Amino acid sequence: MSNFSDAKVILEAKKLEAWFGDFQAVKGITVDYREKTINAIIGPSGCGKSTYLRCLNRIHEEIEGARTAGEVLLEGKNIYDKKVDVVDVRRRIGMVFQKPNPFPSMTILDNVVIGLRLQGISKRSTLLEAAEVCLKKAALWEEVKDKLNSMGTSLSGGQQQRLCIARALAVNPPVLLMDEPTSALDPIATAKIEELMNEIKKEYTVIIVTHNMQQAARISDFTSFFVYGNMIEHGLSSDIFTNPKEKQTEDYISGRFG
Numbered sequence: 346m347s348n349f350s351d352a353k354v355i356l357e358a359k360k361l362e363a364w365f366g367d368f369q370a371v372k373g374i375t376v377d378y379r380e381k382t383i384n385a386i387i388g389p390s391g392c393g394k395s396t397y398l399r400c401l402n403r404i405h406e407e408i409e410g411a412r413t414a415g416e417v418l419l420e421g422k423n424i425y426d427k428k429v430d431v432v433d434v435r436r437r438i439g440m441v442f443q444k445p446n447p448f449p450s451m452t453i454l455d456n457v458v459i460g461l462r463l464q465g466i467s468k469r470s471t472l473l474e475a476a477e478v479c480l481k482k483a484a485l486w487e488e489v490k491d492k493l494n495s496m497g498t499s500l501s502g503g504q505q506q507r508l509c510i511a512r513a514l515a516v517n518p519p520v521l522l523m524d525e526p527t528s529a530l531d532p533i534a535t536a537k538i539e540e541l542m543n544e545i546k547k548e549y550t551v552i553i554v555t556h557n558m559q560q561a562a563r564i565s566d567f568t569s570f571f572v573y574g575n576m577i578e579h580g581l582s583s584d585i586f587t588n589p590k591e592k593q594t595e596d597y598i599s600g601r602f603g
């Protein structure tokens with residue numbers, strides 16, 4: 346099995362810290378993410394996984410009283426640099442949330458192409474072509490191709506989540522963050538999303554928070570194990586799930602802790 350040592354590093358967290366007021370939720374995380382890999386983050390509830398993920402595209406700072414320290418380098422450039430445009434950061438590091446959140450007043454088509462429209466693309470044929478490509482990548486095209494003008498919210502939960510994935514992919518982000526994207530879905534919808542992740546990783550780097558260790562083991566190339574804001578262990582998923590270095594990781598994956 347590949348250890349991905351030839352793959353280019355696309356995103357790096359360096360001594361990344363996060364606070365809510367005086368409470369430190371993320372405590373100095375340093376890690377590299379390689380291009381076209383799936384990276385899982387696992388750990389007990391409340392250990393800072395979502396907060397850490399939200400620091401990787403500067404969404405954390407939107408919460409009142411929240412702040413960060415350290416650096417996140419996207420293709421070598423610190424996204425926390427004062428000169429950096431936050432909107433551009435969030436375009437290049439996309440996000441899919443736990444609960445599917447299609448824009449309620451928009452059709453399926455408009456949901457997918459909203460990011461392109463905001464970039465000034467208005468030609469209908471270009472938007473339709475882009476929508477088809479993204480909906481195919483999100484494994485939703487066959488189910489919606491005859492009803493692109495129906496409301497996004499008319500779809501099932503699993504379809505809505507795939508619509509949100511298509512929407513995130515439309516602006517071609519090199520990195521896609523996913524925060525428990527299947528936890529609100531049934532096993533069939535979950536399996537569909539796991540399948541499409543193998544397609545997504547041909548072009549994108551994915552960082553996914555999941556509570557489901559079988560899911561992490563099945564779909565990810567690398568796994569990080571977090572406890573109380575610290576990263577206890579990070580490595581190839583094949584090692585973490587079969588031969589972890591740290592006792593705490595072993596206890597967690599074997600269900601003795603957390």
Ligand SMILES: Nc1ncnc2c1ncn2[C@@H]1O[C@H](COP(=O)(O)OP(=O)(O)OP(=O)(O)O)[C@@H](O)[C@H]1O
Nearest residue numbers: 365368370388389390391392393394395396397408
């Ligand atoms: N808006 C907030 N204000 C204050 N504290 C918060 C806020 N959001 C999260 N926290 C705290 O920060 C810590 C980390 O929370 P976070 O949601 O990142 O954990 P998590 O590992 O993603 O948890 P879970 O697996 O349960 O989703 C927790 O102690 C939580 O109570």
